[in-house]
């Protein structure tokens with residue numbers, strides 16, 4: 001197959017449009033089949049978000065994420081992990 005034939009096949013494809021100034025643009029893909037209500041809703045059944053679980057920091061009682069250093073006082077399991085500018089007082 002010659003290069004000219006390959007070009008002819010590629011550019012005769014409906015995915016390409018030939019404009020007046022001979023530049024080619026590609027079109028976006030379109031869905032080939034209509035998506036039913038059921039299939040749409042089946043897919044959306046996994047979209048629900050779960051709320052974040054918080055624990056109270058044992059030191060300052062500020063709500064923090066579990067297994068992470070407290071963002072408020074910077075301690076984790078009783079040790080100072082993050083340096084805070086000045087030690088914040090508990091509530």
Ligand SMILES: [Zn+2]
Pocket residue numbers: 057058059060061062070071072073074075
């Ligand atoms: Zn804390």
